Amino acid sequence: MSTQTRPTASPWLARFRTGIAGVAESLATPLVPADYLDLVSPLRAGADLRGRIVAITPETPDAATVTIRPGRGWLGHRPGQYIRIGVDVDGVRNWRAYSLTHGPDQPAGTISITVKAIENGVVSNHLVRRTRPGTLVMLDQATGEFCLPERLPGKVLFVTAGSGITPVMGMLRHHLDDLEDVVLVHSAPTASDVVFGRRLRAYAASGRLTLHERATDEVGMLDLAELDSLVPDWREREAWTCGPTGLLDAAEAHWEAEGLADRHHVERFRPTVIEPGEGGTVTFAASGKVVEADGATPILDAGEDAGVLLPSGCRMGICFGCVSTLRQGAVRDLRNGEITVAEPGDDLPVQTCVNAAAGPCEIDR
Amino acid sequence: MTLAPERPAQSATTLNSRLRIDSDAPRPQRPATKSSGKPNPAAHLSPEQIEGIGRELDALRQEVMDSRGERDAAYIRRVIKTQRYLELGSRAVLLFSGVKVKGFRPAWWIGTAGLSVAKILENMEIGHNVMHGQWDWMRDPKIHSTAWEWDNASPASQWKHSHNEIHHTFTNVLGRDNDLGYGILRVDEDQPWSLFYLFQPIWHVGNAIIFEYSIAAYDLELGGYLAKKDRMSEEEKAKFRKDAAEVVAKIKRQATKDYVVHPALSVVSGPTAPLHTLTANLVANLVRNLWTNTVIICGHFPPGIATFEKTSIEGETRGEWYLRQMLGSGNISGSKAMHIMTGNLSHQIEHHLFPDMPSNRYAEIAPRIRDLMERHDLPYVTGSLAKQVGSVYWKVVQLSLPNKVEGGPRRRDVIKDAVVRSYTRKKKLKRIAAAKKAKAAAAQSATA
Numbered sequence: 156m157s158t159q160t161r162p163t164a165s166p167w168l169a170r171f172r173t174g175i176a177g178v179a180e181s182l183a184t185p186l187v188p189a190d191y192l193d194l195v196s197p198l199r200a201g202a203d204l205r206g207r208i209v210a211i212t213p214e215t216p217d218a219a220t221v222t223i224r225p226g227r228g229w230l231g232h233r234p235g236q237y238i239r240i241g242v243d244v245d246g247v248r249n250w251r252a253y254s255l256t257h258g259p260d261q262p263a264g265t266i267s268i269t270v271k272a273i274e275n276g277v278v279s280n281h282l283v284r285r286t287r288p289g290t291l292v293m294l295d296q297a298t299g300e301f302c303l304p305e306r307l308p309g310k311v312l313f314v315t316a317g318s319g320i321t322p323v324m325g326m327l328r329h330h331l332d333d334l335e336d337v338v339l340v341h342s343a344p345t346a347s348d349v350v351f352g353r354r355l356r357a358y359a360a361s362g363r364l365t366l367h368e369r370a371t372d373e374v375g376m377l378d379l380a381e382l383d384s385l386v387p388d389w390r391e392r393e394a395w396t397c398g399p400t401g402l403l404d405a406a407e408a409h410w411e412a413e414g415l416a417d418r419h420h421v422e423r424f425r426p427t428v429i430e431p432g433e434g435g436t437v438t439f440a441a442s443g444k445v446v447e448a449d450g451a452t453p454i455l456d457a458g459e460d461a462g463v464l465l466p467s468g469c470r471m472g473i474c475f476g477c478v479s480t481l482r483q484g485a486v487r488d489l490r491n492g493e494i495t496v497a498e499p500g501d502d503l504p505v506q507t508c509v510n511a512a513a514g515p516c517e518i519d520r
Numbered sequence: 521m522t523l524a525p526e527r528p529a530q531s532a533t534t535l536n537s538r539l540r541i542d543s544d545a546p547r548p549q550r551p552a553t554k555s556s557g558k559p560n561p562a563a564h565l566s567p568e569q570i571e572g573i574g575r576e577l578d579a580l581r582q583e584v585m586d587s588r589g590e591r592d593a594a595y596i597r598r599v600i601k602t603q604r605y606l607e608l609g610s611r612a613v614l615l616f617s618g619v620k621v622k623g624f625r626p627a628w629w630i631g632t633a634g635l636s637v638a639k640i641l642e643n644m645e646i647g648h649n650v651m652h653g654q655w656d657w658m659r660d661p662k663i664h665s666t667a668w669e670w671d672n673a674s675p676a677s678q679w680k681h682s683h684n685e686i687h688h689t690f691t692n693v694l695g696r697d698n699d700l701g702y703g704i705l706r707v708d709e710d711q712p713w714s715l716f717y718l719f720q721p722i723w724h725v726g727n728a729i730i731f732e733y734s735i736a737a738y739d740l741e742l743g744g745y746l747a748k749k750d751r752m753s754e755e756e757k758a759k760f761r762k763d764a765a766e767v768v769a770k771i772k773r774q775a776t777k778d779y780v781v782h783p784a785l786s787v788v789s790g791p792t793a794p795l796h797t798l799t800a801n802l803v804a805n806l807v808r809n810l811w812t813n814t815v816i817i818c819g820h821f822p823p824g825i826a827t828f829e830k831t832s833i834e835g836e837t838r839g840e841w842y843l844r845q846m847l848g849s850g851n852i853s854g855s856k857a858m859h860i861m862t863g864n865l866s867h868q869i870e871h872h873l874f875p876d877m878p879s880n881r882y883a884e885i886a887p888r889i890r891d892l893m894e895r896h897d898l899p900y901v902t903g904s905l906a907k908q909v910g911s912v913y914w915k916v917v918q919l920s921l922p923n924k925v926e927g928g929p930r931r932r933d934v935i936k937d938a939v940v941r942s943y944t945r946k947k948k949l950k951r952i953a954a955a956k957k958a959k960a961a962a963a964q965s966a967t968a
Binding site: 178183185186191194243247248249452453471472475476478489490504 | 535536538539578582585588589590591592593594601604605608651652653656657658659660662664665666669670671680681684685688689770773774776777780781782785838841875876
């Protein structure tokens, strides 16, 4: 019977809820009810996904694991995936992607990322050295395909370098005992720079994986040809590589050359490195126009000359009527030379009337 | 920050001249007097000196913008949080607005006072400044000029156009900046007098009372539409209708909130309570209207503030634009609390120089701006709120009459003349309309 009453009851309930939501909206206008709810309960279900940092644990002198309690909207993850995290540094929100590194033994309702402070890294240094527990951060749901398949392979090889160990650590913590034969080749400048070094060595000592550590400061970078002697059966293994772009490019070529590209998986956080230059190709995404602009012409003028319909105002940088989204690329403020760089996914609003192309860039108009 | 590399000068025809401190063609020396005969307050400055002022202000702007950080972000978030709790609290108290204790209603008074302050904070220190893009640098999508909507009748998009773009670009340029009297007041002797202004003290007070609606009508350019409707293209008319629908929808939402839903909720404390909450919200909006109007008229109307002619801004450089902003604005002196309650528009000069600078920094740079202006022998107009407001009200009364011209006709005669002309013009229009009507009627009877 209950299955018959449900369909008639739920429209009522739905209508009631819409009604309540409508009243709440008319009470809060011009804000939305969420703006008030966020004051008291920023991690509630239905809120924009946020998280509160509960602990920061040093791993090496320049790396730390950040444990976060995500909001109720967190959907979980597959080991190996990463999240984007929005951190306010000096008042400015910066988004970065970090792999999830926690294992199943993690306190319920928390997740961890492990961050290595890189030279001049705005966010990584802030997270490793300055952030305090209790800080609220913005989050995106976990994403990425750098994961073990559902049917686990028999023999596995991980080739990692530096912070490239992080997604692999997430996989190992969840699945190490389900995997029969694991080899990990990991490079870091010195033994003490190895993130999760103690744990990895403990795994190796108990025979749960074969670990080849490489201290690159002493013996130089890994040449993939060495795999033949390090891991003679590497061709028979399903392989995952994560590390700096140089290693990823070399590994892809190496597996490709052996005709084994389908057994090889890589994780790339930064598919392109944006180097600001002088002028460049401006792509107007919505209108499909592509313009060559020099470094002295505002994007607004360059776009208008090409017939792109762009919002505009004072044309001198004060009214913010021309703000458009920079999807990716670099622009330079003509008033003071300041460079704004947007990585794919950053979607930064920029004033087109005072910014010129500083390299290829894409505008959302 | 990286400095821009030297690059060849480009043709000024395509780009806005205000993007640059210097110019390709030499800039003219400012004339000693304006065409109205009034002295030009910057006549003593050479183009090179104005360029120097521009460089100094650019450097000052850069210094402050480079130092924006956590402290500033924490400031605006704290103001927003305070405002929201104050509004929530006041509205909660107003649920009991009808409860009488010893002959008066304490909840009504407390709630109304709190709500008035909350609305003022929301409109000024938060709304106005966020919509100026002062906090865009934080990259917080919720505190951003493109996303903010304020507790006011005028929709954000329309206000941003008329205020950020027109008023801030063309500040105090007669015929370009409609903020100079909002089209209903004569606040500068160089504005031509007409009979309409004879009653401007009444328009002024009326405008202050319904300020949020007159801002909405002003941003919508309702006056211009009514005057030019017949000459407008279909496209322009369609745009107006779309904008008007947007304003009506916003006013409806605003009114539903303040005058229907919140009052209705207070029925929990008695059957007559909704009425008291309704009056509380009315009064809070009125207080906000009067206060914002009071602050805003001190920005550009007090004596000693210059206006400019359209021709004077042709090919204007960034330095000249800065100069115009300084001469065209006036400050209000007072306590820190007063500055916050004015949305730091009490630092109108600093705000007009750097409209996108976080408002909490204006007080910091004010002494340096004052020093710069005094070094260049430029008047830094400032005074207490009472003094500035008083002077504007007096000016509104004075300028309701035509200018006194030495050796010219007596003012009484000018007014009389205007009355007669207006009367005969009305009569003439009536006659024309009647003739038209008669003609149409004749044509109709002929076809019948």
